[in-house]
Amino acid sequence: MIIGTVKEIKNLEFRVGLTPGSVKEYVSHGHEVYVEKGAGINSGFPDQEYVDAGATILKTADEVWKKVEMLIKVKEPLEPEFKFLREGLILYTYLHLAANEDLTYALLKAKTQSIAYETIEEDGTLPCLKPMSEVAGRLSAIQGAKFLEKPFGGSGILISGVPGVERAKATIVGAGVVGENALKMLVGMGADVTILDINLRKLTYLDDIYSNTIQTLYSSKENLELAIKRADLVIGAVLLPGAKAPKLIKRAYYKDMKPGSVIVDVAIDQGGSTEVSKPTYHDNPIYEVDGIIHYTVANMPGAVPMTSTKALTNATLPYGLMIADLGLDMALNRSRALKLGINVYNGEITCPGVAEAFNLPYLKL
Ligand SMILES: NC(=O)C1=CN([C@@H]2O[C@H](COP(=O)(O)OP(=O)(O)OC[C@H]3O[C@@H](n4cnc5c(N)ncnc54)[C@H](O)[C@@H]3O)[C@@H](O)[C@H]2O)C=CC1
Ligand SMILES: CC(=O)C(=O)O
Numbered sequence: 001m002i003i004g005t006v007k008e009i010k011n012l013e014f015r016v017g018l019t020p021g022s023v024k025e026y027v028s029h030g031h032e033v034y035v036e037k038g039a040g041i042n043s044g045f046p047d048q049e050y051v052d053a054g055a056t057i058l059k060t061a062d063e064v065w066k067k068v069e070m071l072i073k074v075k076e077p078l079e080p081e082f083k084f085l086r087e088g089l090i091l092y093t094y095l096h097l098a099a100n101e102d103l104t105y106a107l108l109k110a111k112t113q114s115i116a117y118e119t120i121e122e123d124g125t126l127p128c129l130k131p132m133s134e135v136a137g138r139l140s141a142i143q144g145a146k147f148l149e150k151p152f153g154g155s156g157i158l159i160s161g162v163p164g165v166e167r168a169k170a171t172i173v174g175a176g177v178v179g180e181n182a183l184k185m186l187v188g189m190g191a192d193v194t195i196l197d198i199n200l201r202k203l204t205y206l207d208d209i210y211s212n213t214i215q216t217l218y219s220s221k222e223n224l225e226l227a228i229k230r231a232d233l234v235i236g237a238v239l240l241p242g243a244k245a246p247k248l249i250k251r252a253y254y255k256d257m258k259p260g261s262v263i264v265d266v267a268i269d270q271g272g273s274t275e276v277s278k279p280t281y282h283d284n285p286i287y288e289v290d291g292i293i294h295y296t297v298a299n300m301p302g303a304v305p306m307t308s309t310k311a312l313t314n315a316t317l318p319y320g321l322m323i324a325d326l327g328l329d330m331a332l333n334r335s336r337a338l339k340l341g342i343n344v345y346n347g348e349i350t351c352p353g354v355a356e357a358f359n360l361p362y363l364k365l
C-alpha cells in the first residue's frame with residue numbers, strides 16, 4: 001500500500017504520525033512511504049532519518065495527500081485540509097468526531113474511510129488512546145499545579161504544602177488511564193487526592209495500590225458535588241468511548257469553590273466535562289469563569305512530542321500494518337478492534353456515539 005504522513009497544522013502541535021522506526025516497519029512489509037518535508041523535525045526526526053528508513057520526502061502536504069492510499073496523522077484534519085479528503089482514501093488518525101460536526105459532514109460527503117485512533121477497542125481497552133492519555137494524565141497534574149500559582153490567577157496554594165501548612169486538595173473525576181496517571185503524579189507531588197468513578201472495580205484496584213494515601217469515591221451526584229467544591233484542583237477525565245463527554249462539573253458548584261481553584265478538563269477533546277469548556281491552545285491555555293481557572297488544551301501531548309510521538313506510534317503501528325498488509329476491508333473482517341475504530345465507512349457513520357451526537361443514521365458494519 002502507498003502510505004504517508006504530513007506535518008500537523010494545528011496550532012502548536014508538534015507530534016507526527018510516523019517515526020523513522022515505523023517507516024522502516026512499513027517498508028519491510030513491502031509498502032511505499034511518503035513523508036512531507038520537515039514533518040518529524042519537532043519530534044526529533046530530521047528528514048534524512050526518514051530517507052535512511054526507506055521513505056521518500058515530498059516538498060508539500062498537497063503532494064503527500066494526493067499520492068497516498070492511507071494517510072497516517074495525529075490530529076483530526078482541520079478546515080484547510082478538508083479539500084484533501086476524497087473517496088476511498090483511508091484516513092488513520094485521532095478524529096473525536098462527536099465534538100466536531102463540520103469534520104463529520106466533511107468525511108461523510110467525501111466518503112473518506114475514516115479510522116479514529118480513539119475508538120479502536122481491544123479487550124475493553126483503547127490501545128491507541130492509552131499512550132496519549134498516559135501523557136495527558138501526567139501533564140494534567142503538572143499543569144494544574146502550575147496554574148494554581150498566583151501569577152497565573154490561581155489561588156496561590158503549593159500543591160504539596162510544606163511542613164506545618166496544609167497541602168492542596170485535588171479531585172480527579174474518572175479513574176481511567178488519564179485519571180490513574182494524574183493520580184500517580186499528584187500523589188508523588190504530595191497532594192491530598194480524591195478520585196471518583198462509577199466503576200467500582202477500578203476504585204478497588206486503586207484502593208489496593210494506594211491504600212489510605214488516597215480517597216476513592218463512587219461517582220454519585222452527591223459525592224461529585226462535595227469533592228469538586230472542596231478541591232483546589234479538579235481533573236476532568238471521564239470518557240464514554242466515541243460519545244460526547246458528560247457535563248459532570250456544574251457551573252453552579254463554582255460559587256462554593258475557592259477563588260483561583262483550577263479545573264484541568266482533559267476530556268475537552270470529546271467536548272469537555274464542564275458547562276463552560278471550550279478548547280484552548282498551548283500558547284494561551286487558560287481562561288477564567290466565575291473565579292475558576294479552566295485549562296482546556298485539546299492536544300496536551302503535543303507539548304511533549306519527544307515523548308508523545310514515540311508512545312503514539314508504538315501503539316498505532318500494529319493496526320496500521322494490518323490495514324496496509326491486508327487492505328482495509330480484509331483488516332476490518334479480521335480485527336474486531338479495528339472495526340470498532342472505523343467511524344465513517346463509504347459515506348456512512350459506523351460509530352454509534354457519533355451518530356447519536358448529531359442525530360444521524362448509524363450503519364452497523
Ligand atoms: N486533552 C487532551 O490532550 C487529551 C484528552 N484525552 C481525553 O481524556 C478523556 C479520558 O480518557 P481515558 O482516561 O483514556 O479514558 P478511559 O476510558 O480510560 O477512562 C474513562 C473513565 O471514565 C469513567 N466514567 C464514565 N462515566 C463516569 C462518571 N459518570 N463519573 C466518573 N467516571 C466515569 C469510566 O468508568 C472510565 O474509568 C477522553 O476524552 C480522552 O479523549 C486523552 C488524551 C489527550
Ligand atoms: C487524544 C488526543 O486528542 C491527543 O492526543 O491529542
Ligand SMILES: [Mg+2]
Nearest residue numbers: 269298299300
Ligand atoms: Mg485531543
